[in-house]
Amino acid sequence: MLGSTSPSLADLEGSLHPHLAALRSKNPVAWVDSLGGWLVTDRATALAVMRDFSTFTVDDPRFSTTQVMGVSMLSVDGPEHGRHREPFMEPFKSSAVGPQFGDWIATEARRLVEGFKPHGTAELRSALAAPLAVATIIEVLGLVDAEVDEVLAWYRFIGEAIEGINAGRTVDASAQQSLAQLRHHIDEAVQNGNSLLGQAVGTLTQAEIFANAAVMMFGAIETSEGTTASTLLHLLQHPEQLAEVQNDRSLVAAAIDETLRLEPSVTLVDRYATTATELAGMTITQGDLVSVSLAAANRDPAVFDLPDQFDIHRHNLHQHVTFVQGPHRCLGMHLARLETQVALNTVLDLLPGLVFDEPSSTPARGLVFRKPAAVTATWESSTKLQYG
Numbered sequence: 001m002l003g004s005t006s007p008s009l010a011d012l013e014g015s016l017h018p019h020l021a022a023l024r025s026k027n028p029v030a031w032v033d034s035l036g037g038w039l040v041t042d043r044a045t046a047l048a049v050m051r052d053f054s055t056f057t058v059d060d061p062r063f064s065t066t067q068v069m070g071v072s073m074l075s076v077d078g079p080e081h082g083r084h085r086e087p088f089m090e091p092f093k094s095s096a097v098g099p100q101f102g103d104w105i106a107t108e109a110r111r112l113v114e115g116f117k118p119h120g121t122a123e124l125r126s127a128l129a130a131p132l133a134v135a136t137i138i139e140v141l142g143l144v145d146a147e148v149d150e151v152l153a154w155y156r157f158i159g160e161a162i163e164g165i166n167a168g169r170t171v172d173a174s175a176q177q178s179l180a181q182l183r184h185h186i187d188e189a190v191q192n193g194n195s196l197l198g199q200a201v202g203t204l205t206q207a208e209i210f211a212n213a214a215v216m217m218f219g220a221i222e223t224s225e226g227t228t229a230s231t232l233l234h235l236l237q238h239p240e241q242l243a244e245v246q247n248d249r250s251l252v253a254a255a256i257d258e259t260l261r262l263e264p265s266v267t268l269v270d271r272y273a274t275t276a277t278e279l280a281g282m283t284i285t286q287g288d289l290v291s292v293s294l295a296a297a298n299r300d301p302a303v304f305d306l307p308d309q310f311d312i313h314r315h316n317l318h319q320h321v322t323f324v325q326g327p328h329r330c331l332g333m334h335l336a337r338l339e340t341q342v343a344l345n346t347v348l349d350l351l352p353g354l355v356f357d358e359p360s361s362t363p364a365r366g367l368v369f370r371k372p373a374a375v376t377a378t379w380e381s382s383t384k385l386q387y388g
Ligand code: HEM
Pocket: 058, 073, 074, 075, 085, 092, 215, 216, 217, 219, 220, 221, 223, 224, 227, 264, 265, 266, 269, 270, 322, 323, 324, 327, 328, 329, 330, 331, 332, 333, 335, 336, 337
């Protein structure tokens, strides 16, 4: 219920922002029963928690992603974190991703958009955002024999398993089967020697390479899909800003960052208190779950004016914390930005007269991973004009 100090999981999966604002206005750190932990809702405390890994660690057996995928860079801190992350840092640098993957992603995006362009309408999350996200990470990780549809299906089961653990359920058989199939492809890619994953041989065990590769896939698919879908949704909902971006492509990056701020595709990250401590006047007990709401920090009115509005000209839109700060800063943020930029530019290049089909679209939802299920648009199409 809005105004309650303890929103339910349904509240946090649905229109969560008013609930987060209500929590923040009372105290930026609040115990939320439905999450079984503290929720941080202002930007300053969020940054303090994410940067202080010795007090607020990811390294805890309750961490849902580890339960599903095994120990990876995402689930350890300190020197062990460095050992897991270091082998993969070079290929994901900003200076590396563009030259290495830009052309490939552009070709794939064009192929997808040209496939549905003659219809004059499409649901752009499932027709573009999702298949582009899967195809891109398959290419980046060198999983040559994996099919997009097959990976997407495993992926949905694994995603549901991670969400399920957060909601108190256990990993089911479909997710376990999907993990086994993914493992097979990743082991093959490492053995072939044509994958960036091979760089970790000698530093990480085979199980550790798998867990990190699975985290990269997970990190890449749901998030990039959600970001591309939400960016398209925001622009379609604001035709005047869409027109500006259409006419001045240097605004594409701002539209993406403003979307990352307003509707982050990962809404919260979990940490565990290694010691008793105080946070925004609250007494945290050793072992307590401290979740940082990236969605709430990004709408902190102390930092962002009119925080609920989509504004590509916002002077400080880059101050969102969607890629987190501290040691676990997103490894794939440059790849994610590149992919979303390419997707958006391709839509703007190939689909003239883009108009929002609101009745066939839905707002973003999700407890941890968040995206709109449907973003539908129409455009001028020669086929439609001919037969319509
Ligand atoms: C817009 C898209 C993306 C968003 C919103 C996003 C978000 C995040 C967030 C919030 C974290 C921190 C998790 C935590 O601190 O607990 C993270 C970490 C990570 N992300 Fe991303 N991500 C995106 C795209 C990608 C892509 C394309 C990759 C591909 C490699 C990727 C790989 C990773 C990895 C490996 C980590 C773990 C880093 C570490 O623990 O050291 N992400 N991401």
